[in-house]
Amino acid sequence: MYIILVYDFGQKRVGKMLKLCRRYLNWIQNSVFEGEMTEVQLKEMLHEAKRIMNEEQDSLILFKNRDQKWMDKQIVGIERQSTDDFL
Amino acid sequence: MKQTKYLMNPGRLSRQDHTLKFTPVDEAGNEGQPRFLPVEQVSDLYVFGSLDANSALYNFLGKEGIAVHFFDYYEHYTGSFMPREYLLAGKMQVEQTKHYTFPKKRIVLARAFVEGAATNILRVLKYYDNRKTGSLADAIATIEQLMASIPLVPDVPTLMGIEGNIRQIYYRCFDAILGETFCLDGRSKRPPQNELNAMISLGNMLCYSACLGMIYHTQLNPTISYLHEPGARRYSLALDMAEIFKPILIDRLIFRMVNKRQLQPSDFRMEVEGCLMKESARKRFVQEFDASLKETIKHRSLGRSVSYKHLIKLECYKLQRHLLGIDAYKPFKAWW
Numbered sequence: 096m097y098i099i100l101v102y103d104f105g106q107k108r109v110g111k112m113l114k115l116c117r118r119y120l121n122w123i124q125n126s127v128f129e130g131e132m133t134e135v136q137l138k139e140m141l142h143e144a145k146r147i148m149n150e151e152q153d154s155l156i157l158f159k160n161r162d163q164k165w166m167d168k169q170i171v172g173i174e175r176q177s178t179d180d181f182l
Numbered sequence: 183m184k185q186t187k188y189l190m191n192p193g194r195l196s197r198q199d200h201t202l203k204f205t206p207v208d209e210a211g212n213e214g215q216p217r218f219l220p221v222e223q224v225s226d227l228y229v230f231g232s233l234d235a236n237s238a239l240y241n242f243l244g245k246e247g248i249a250v251h252f253f254d255y256y257e258h259y260t261g262s263f264m265p266r267e268y269l270l271a272g273k274m275q276v277e278q279t280k281h282y283t284f285p286k287k288r289i290v291l292a293r294a295f296v297e298g299a300a301t302n303i304l305r306v307l308k309y310y311d312n313r314k315t316g317s318l319a320d321a322i323a324t325i326e327q328l329m330a331s332i333p334l335v336p337d338v339p340t341l342m343g344i345e346g347n348i349r350q351i352y353y354r355c356f357d358a359i360l361g362e363t364f365c366l367d368g369r370s371k372r373p374p375q376n377e378l379n380a381m382i383s384l385g386n387m388l389c390y391s392a393c394l395g396m397i398y399h400t401q402l403n404p405t406i407s408y409l410h411e412p413g414a415r416r417y418s419l420a421l422d423m424a425e426i427f428k429p430i431l432i433d434r435l436i437f438r439m440v441n442k443r444q445l446q447p448s449d450f451r452m453e454v455e456g457c458l459m460k461e462s463a464r465k466r467f468v469q470e471f472d473a474s475l476k477e478t479i480k481h482r483s484l485g486r487s488v489s490y491k492h493l494i495k496l497e498c499y500k501l502q503r504h505l506l507g508i509d510a511y512k513p514f515k516a517w518w
Binding site: 114117118119120121122130131132136176180181182 | 183185186187188189190191193199200201204206215217218219220221222223465468469472
């Protein structure tokens with residue numbers, strides 16, 4: 096499944112969340128990640144995210160897509176970071 | 183499915199925050215903007231550029247079960263960093279060795295590999311024979327004749343001989359398929375002497391590494407092989423496996439890229455030692471290879487779509503079933 100993840104965390108916790116997301120998804124912009132992941136990996140990540148976040152103050156939003164091919168990505172301005180497999 | 187990452191540019195790979203960080207470094211030693219690779223989504227790494235890394239990184243990769251395959255300046259496969267085996271199965275190992283030591287058992291598997299390779303070669307040739315209106319008919323007939331003798335060969339060296347003959351005839355067809363832009367002029371290796379040989383070498387190496395990567399994720403031991411003689415420092419089972427997939431994965435890729443003019447003679451550089459692919463062309467080639475690994479086909483007996491990469495893994499599973507005496511091994515034969 097292809098995921099776009101955005102979060103808005105309090106300053107104290109935002110760094111932890113960034114590190115967690117980097118393990119699973121590609122960073123594309125501040126507080127925005129995208130990438131392919133499995134159901135289990137998502138569960139794993141959400142479980143850890145819930146331990147970091149303060150559910151009264153922080154928010155985490157997921158956009159799920161069955162496949163990347165159903166998603167069109169358009170970039171206006173600069174691309175902060177590409178996500179391809181060739182470095 | 184986890185992805186293969188290709189490191190084409192020089193840089194430094196390090197471990198940070200329990201994930202991978204790649205920092206590109208240019209010739210002057212200036213560091214570029216780092217990129218974080220999500221470690222949970224990486225299956226293996228192919229390293230083409232020069233890479234700086236330390237043992238902390240390798241410890242981490244080992245723990246995560248990520249293999250690293252290295253290719254040198256001349257696009258030869260130089261070796262792999264293989265993490266500790268994580269799928270250990272003593273029974274499998276014993277059976278695998280038994281099938282090697284008993285000539286009667288070994289020849290069955292060796293034959294299957296050659297048969298699979300030859301069938302796939304024929305499949306490729308027949309496709310181009312159709313398009314080039316019968317110019318390859320002679321070669322096809324000869325290969326079919328040679329194939330008919332496979333079930334009768336008494337031992338592995340003779341089988342290797344037949345395999346060699348098939349491949350020779352096959353490579354002779356390349357010129358007819360590709361037209362004038364490139365000519366093969368005989369297969370040369372270490373180093374390849376012309377453009378086409380350079381493409382085949384790089385392609386075969388990629389195929390070999392892909393097979394090795396898949397074998398790693400099964401219980402099979404990559405050093406015990408059946409068609410090729412197990413060497414001292416080689417993962418020869420990957421060579422056996424690659425035999426089957428080379429025609430459909432690599433040769434088709436080469437034909438496609440040359441005929442579509444995605445590769446031109448200007449993409450190559452002649453050096454004293456041999457012919458080299460220029461960096462940009464190499465990247466394109468590897469990119470196309472990766473795309474074809476991800477391409478899916480509708481599997482006949484499974485009834486669902488599987489990628490070519492997964493097809494290699496299924497091949498390992500079939501081999502395992504044969505070794506454990508569950509099913510006889512039937513090599514993968516392309517039907518399209």
